[in-house]
Amino acid sequence: MPEIDWEAICEAIGDYTKTRYYFFNKVSGKILILSEYMSESRKLELREKVKTEHPGEYVPIPTITSRDSYKLMEEFISVVHDDKLKSQLRDAINKDAPFKRFKEIVFKHPEERKRWLDYRKQKLTQKATEWLKKISVI
Numbered sequence: 001m002p003e004i005d006w007e008a009i010c011e012a013i014g015d016y017t018k019t020r021y022y023f024f025n026k027v028s029g030k031i032l033i034l035s036e037y038m039s040e041s042r043k044l045e046l047r048e049k050v051k052t053e054h055p056g057e058y059v060p061i062p063t064i065t066s067r068d069s070y071k072l073m074e075e076f077i078s079v080v081h082d083d084k085l086k087s088q089l090r091d092a093i094n095k096d097a098p099f100k101r102f103k104e105i106v107f108k109h110p111e112e113r114k115r116w117l118d119y120r121k122q123k124l125t126q127k128a129t130e131w132l133k134k135i136s137v138i
Contacts, residue, residue: 001138002029010124012061013131016069022061023050026137032058059135064127066099073102076119085109 008031012022023032032050034043050058064072073093080086085105092101106116132138 002027004029004132004138005031006125006128009061009128009132010121013063013127014069014120014124015063016066018063022063023058024061024135024137025054025057026059026135027054027057031061062131064124070098072120072123073098075123076116079119080112082109082112085112 002025009024012020012024012031012033015022019036021034023034024030025032032046034046038046070093073089077086077089077093080089088105089102092098092105095101107113129138
């Protein structure tokens with residue numbers, strides 16, 4: 001079994017922006033990232049590496065959708081104890097730029113910020129574990 005960088009895999013799975021594509025090496029555990037901001041020659045070089053140097057070892061890491069990310073915020077809001085904060089967060093996600101507004105509010109409350117980051121990490125780790133089992137890595 002390869003050494004797994006759980007933080008990196010969770011970051012990849014949690015990236016709903018679709019500006020980066022992640023590939024996991026089932027043998028080494030390394031993660032390769034293709035970004036739309038890379039030069040075309042660098043993207044081609046990385047694609048060739050995946051195909052020729054390590055055929056079959058790299059698999060795409062599935063990322064959550066923005067809808068999935070939105071649902072995580074909704075689920076978290078339901079466990080917020082402070083009614084005023086809960087109301088602010090609900091309002092925030094029902095306006096334009098819900099992700100930005102949610103973060104702006106939750107990050108002003110250090111305890112809730114920590115709870116949010118822990119909650120999100122737990123959910124993404126759960127998704128990562130399910131996926132790694134599915135591809136027979138763990």
